[in-house]
Amino acid sequence: MANEMEKTIELENAIRFKDLLSTGSNFKINQESMAETIDQEIFDDAGSDDDDGELDEDFDSKLSPWKKSFTELKTLMVNVPNKFGSASIYKRIISEGKGEVMQSYNCRIEWTFSMFFENESNAFDSKTKPITAEISEMLIGIQIAVKTMRKKEEAQFVIDYKLMFGEMGCPPRIKPKSDVLLVAKLISFDEIGDEHACDEISEEDQRKFHVIKDKIDEIYKKSLDHIKNKRYRYAITASQTALRKLEWCQVADEKEETEQQSFINKLYIQLADCYIQVENWKKCCLMINELRRRSNISQNVSVMLNEAIALSNIEETFGRSIKLLRAAQQIEPQNEMVNKTLAEILEKDAKYKKEQQEMWKRALDLKAKVESLQK
The missing domain is CATH 1.25.40 (Serine Threonine Protein Phosphatase 5, Tetratricopeptide repeat)
Incomplete structure (x- = not known):
């Protein structure tokens, strides 16, 4: 069972790692750095000079904060519970954060990070300027680690190779069975929902409000994320999907019916907002008329x-x-x-009334001229 679990983790991480390389995601090992054909060493030794003689701006961040073995570092850390058995993650908080941790993996984060292999002083990947990334696109080990963090928190994690690059690694840069030290600062996060939250639910269960309501909320959050990023047409599609599923499902009692109707009204309001943004005036009025009928x-x-x-x-x-x-x-x-x-x-x-008055005045003047000519 454990071997099957490890194979599943490795397969999922391999897919994500492939995606990171092919899509140009913010968090990635650059394709250029992985290519054996490139002669230039892009992971330079700390302190190497640029062409203009200035030090690399990432100089400090690329130096590992730990010079000893990961085994010794783990003794200063706490174990992070996860469902993957022998694949462990250990954590040490450097600077406390604020607020609650993330409640969902469907989040977009803003963060900085550096990653190191054991007994290597230089980071193999590092971003000292804040970047954004979606948790769902990260390797599983990083997902689990980041989800334990609060806003403004800085922390160190030692992540088992099974949750990172797997048993094979990606030679020559990623050695086989390479555990990783992740040094991260979580600046902020926003829940972005999941437009496909209902896809794996059976049609029978999709008719049950108590089963589907949390999934609908994920779709709604995704529509809010689209709105935040001015993707109004995508927001309309997500809101319409949520609305159809809500109107189609059945409620068990009056409490569920009230909750369902409140959610439906919220979606009609949101759709009206979006139609205003895309200047579809008639659709906006249709949404408001439907809302007026309901509340x-x-x-x-x-x-x-x-x-x-x-x-x-x-x-x-x-x-x-x-x-x-x-x-x-x-x-x-x-x-x-x-x-x-x-x-x-x-x-x-x-202005309209003035134009109308002028138009009627011209019409009357023309009529008077015509009548005078006819005399």
């Missing part, structure tokens, strides 16, 4: 604002938009976006 939105300022913006781009007149914004202004008088939008639409309305 009372008369006090929801953000929904009123979105509807006013959408209507002002659909209708020739601005009366309904102005009415909505004045109502929103009564609820939140200091809302800058409401006040700004109202001022803009009032200006458009005044």
Whole structure:
């Protein structure tokens, strides 16, 4: 059983390692550094000079903080529990972090790191300037290690080779059975969800709200991540997926029904927001009309604002938009976006009315001229 587990770990890490090499992920061993055909030693000895005579900016970070064996270092560390049996991870906190640890592997992190092999003074990979990476794309050992960290925490980990580059390694750079010392600082993390969270659930279970609700929440978090990164069309797709699955599933009692409806309403609001961003005014109004059918939105300022913006781009007149914004202004008088939008639409309305008056004046003048010529 243990051998099967180790084979599974090695296979998953091999896939991730291959992906890291082929996709150009932020965290990777550069392809150039792995190629035997490259003569230049890119992992220079610490203290080597650049062409301009200045020291490498990563000089300090590439020096290992531990000169003795990993066995001795482990005596100063605590064991990190994991499900992979003999494949161990040990941890020592250098600087305490703040807040809670990550609750999910579906996170994007900002961090710095250096990685060392035993009895080698120079890092084989190091990033001293903060980079971002998704945990799901990392090697399993790094995933487990980072997930134990809090924001602003600095820590050292000794990670078993079975959870890193495996029994074979990747010669000549990665030796066989190479345990790794990871020195990391976690700056921040954000949950990014999983758009495919429901893929492995049977159709029967997808009809049960209590089974699927946590998976729907993962899809919702992914849509929020798309919005944060201004990928609004992707956010729309994720939100629509979550909405369909919520509307399709069945609830067991009134409590579940309330929870389901609250989640559905939240998704309609989010879809209206996204349609505003992509300037699909009609779809925005459809989302808000559906929301209005399901709940009372008369006090929801953000929904009123979105509807006013959408209507002002659909209708020739601005009366309904102005009415909505004045109502929103009564609820939140200091809302800058409401006040700004109202001022803009009032200006458009005044311009529109002026143009209409001028158009009618021209029409009447033309009519008078025609009538005078006919006399």
